[in-house]
Amino acid sequence: MKNIIKQKVIYILGLVLLIVGCTNDLDVEVKDPNALLADAFYSKPESYKQGLAGVYGNLTLTGASGPGSSNISGLDAGTSQYGRSFWNLQELTTDEVKWSWENDPGLRGLNTNTWTSDNVVIRGFFGRCMTQVAFVNEYLRQTTDAKLDGRGVSAELRNEIKTYRAEARFLRALAYYHLMDLFGKAGFVTENDPVGAYQSPQYDRSQLFAFVESELEAILPDLKNPLQNEYARADKAAAWMVLAKIYLNAEVFIGEDKYDQCLTYCKNIIDAGFVLSPVYANNFNADNHNNSARNEIIFPIVSDGVVTQNYGPTTVMVNAQVGSLEQNGADFGVAGWAGGLRVTKQFSETMLNGNYDNDDRNTIISEDRTIELTNMDNYGTGYITAKWSNKTSAGVNGSATEIVDTDFPMFRLADVYLMYAEAVLRGASGGSLTTAKDYINLLRNRANNTKLITVGDLNLDLILNERMVELYGEAHRRQDLIRFGKFTGGIYNWSWKGSVVSGIAISDIYKVFPIPRASVAANPNLKQNTGY
Template sequence: MNKFIRKINKLSILSIFILLSGCTNELDVEPGDPNAFLADDFYSDPESYREGLAGVYANLSLTGTDGADNSNIAGLDAGTSQYGRGLWNLQELPTDEAVWSWENDPGLRELNRNTWTAANVVLRGMFGRTMTSVAFANEYLRQTSESALDSRGVDNQLREEITTYRAEARFLKALAYYHMMDLFGKAPFVIVDDPVGAYQAPVYERTELFNYIESELLEIIPQLEEPLENEYARADKAAAWMLLAKMYLNAEIYTGEARYTDCIDYCEQIIAAGFSLAPDYLTLFMADNDVSAARNEIIFPLVSDGVVTQNFGPTTVAVNGQVGSVEANAADFGVSPGWNGAIRVTQEFSETMLNGSYDSDERNTLITEERSINIPDIAQRNTGYVVAKWSNLTSTGEAGSALEIVDTDFPMFRLGDVYLMYAEAHLRGGGGSLDTAVDYVNQLRQRANNPLRVSAGELSLDFLLEERMVELYWEAHRRQDLIRFNRFTGGAYNWSWKGSTPNGIAIDQNRRLYPIPGASLAANPNLTQNPGY
């Protein structure tokens, strides 16, 4: 594991002064640590600027100062308030890709059944965690301003390094606002110069957020490291390009304006930057995906480690959750058996995998024996098929460093998605080449040992929605994809337990956005509730 990732555990130090100076009322962040110290003391060591940046990254993985069970967001447990897990819950559980078995877990029944309200604790956790990312980034930017560096006598060589660090912090802030834009459609907009404490920030709506994120990314790209030249898990130019490409692919949803040509442009830049598909698809989801050949496909990960960067994040959830109650196959994935049967897939997901196009495809990891394809009762964990995509074993078969919290990093952005984004943006009128789009899709099928190749005449938007599911399931893309294809709300496409019925029913259009959590509305009177809630 590289040295920067080890520095992520410095959150146990860095977060103390950030939380004490942060917007504690608005973010509902609880300081509660007696070992406070001055920022100038911390930054007296030149290495601390790098450590401070690691603390900003840490909010994507860690939840507090005292291990995986600790949360620095008041009133929420570590699982509910973990960044990647919140994202995973909100992008996967309301869709056809995952069904959470234990519906007594706070907030998850409503996500399974598309019946959430503003009181949902998972929504509160994600809203709070993303805004904590904004607060952490702002504090780092305050502590690395020209005036702060002048007061500490920082030399020019270190200032050049800090310029890159600051660009990365700004990327992380933009990423947080991207997730707020996608999930909630609005956010309190807090800038570096705003006063800290109980500050009631103005609110940016979706178009304003889109414009801010776009301009911020375009401004910082020249200051970021070249693709594949930064330390693993730190943002480089390609991470910023990917975030722009994602925004442009979904721009019609966010702003009403098509930006598919821009999506194509940034996909092409990423593809030309030197990334390559992992030779074996499943190595992308194994415990050594940070050092194996899979690493060269991963553009930006969320890190997890059973010892150093412990968290109950999306990969810990996916690996443990896919262990079957019938199969008791925890050892196959390098974890303990305690989560048997937590997550299954819907009948519609299974039927897609079994429709004849993916019989020998390595992306089809369905386990079907001794199980029914449907889930008549969510509490019956022996019904519904399970999958075997994620693992806490390495690509050479060795176990991870712990048996519950996994070593597997979460590939938030990766090249396989870029290939499919290019193909979709082309079909939606963004330009590019049809032959190139077909080739990218077939490269993914070839990598998965699928003998079937798509032709130019077969490449369609419906085909790509299916192919995105097969390639990217359980990677926190599905809700966004279904919305973009107009299959999430309404009745154009129903899946098991959509709308809280076994066979699925139409749901209202307002559910394309989540409600603003009640606690956030109470903390900031500038926030207003989304329509329909």
């Protein structure tokens, strides 16, 4: 699929066909002057795959005029890019990393856990998710049996379209999963609602959970088997992964224990043929779509420095991890944005506590820096890391010097191993503590860490640390801290939590983000989250 999404023209063609019904579905204004008639577009058999590419493209691209354009009115491209805004919300709000340039709209509030319903990054992600929902809905409207009958679509193509429709429904379920996790509610609309039905009913977490669960179960028979689809297209394993995620977090989402179900889907993925890349860093290199990481990555957001240009999470992380003191952009194959990202004292202390000193996952660069981020404006405070790269596994620079070729691994096998271990520790039946221990040691062995654990070492605190070390920068941390009861309150504080350098307790209202004020104004059925 990367080769398809890399063709901007295909994305544009797919996009403009979906614009007709978008504005009211989204509660945001979608703009494109080049709307085409759907029947004209779908007159060619290849257009159905191109239309699907347009839906996938919403994860990567932001508009039809290059990486600086946005098809959501009033939001810039960086603010509204799916992966980047998702990453901002899941990472900057935690103990992992902070954004140095706090004058960038919305980012100071995320750094310091003081956001409001006017935060543009929050609005950008809510709008991008609803954009995805609208794009999927229109694609499904254009691929019904009645539409295909009217266009004389062949039986062979119809069989392919059945899979395309399942993939589109996966992308919609993914968007609603993210809305459930970050906002706890959303306007709910499907292809069965009339185009223009913008005042959609509000679904709460329990309703969204039920929809995501039932939708993924319904499409599983029509998705391709694991590792049998084109790269970056959803297969059964991607659906299993989202199901495992909602079950792992079910106590947060719906107040129910679903660890047995989480374990079942983790085992499905583990048994499906995915394998760890023997080199940890290959998951985060410019050729991670085509090196040994390909069979570890379950579902990515693609990036390409020349064609699929976007200011997404990997472009941000590779450029912004370049240090202001070190000026080490050449190490990562980019010119770099010196000083953009620094890690917290608590992150550094976890990495340097003796368990991970000799571990390939520990990429901390300390130089002459202080471990504490004493001043956001002093880019020489706080350590930096070197996890992401725009160089290939062979050390060759990517195709461009700013926008990177590195795909963002939204889901990968290493996370499944850690989910398995956590589910077992939390009481799931059908698993084994010995197997859980073995999976963690597989990850440590892969990272050349000789400090292997025993079954007696297993506890939830170890799991939370292992998740940080293995997955930092991959947009899991906020969800993890909430699930472990360490995000709000004062049990665990980190640098700049609550806008204080040493960290202070924050209210439980921050376990979810506010519904953007603009969205509430557009859809009176949306009720603001408590405390905002």
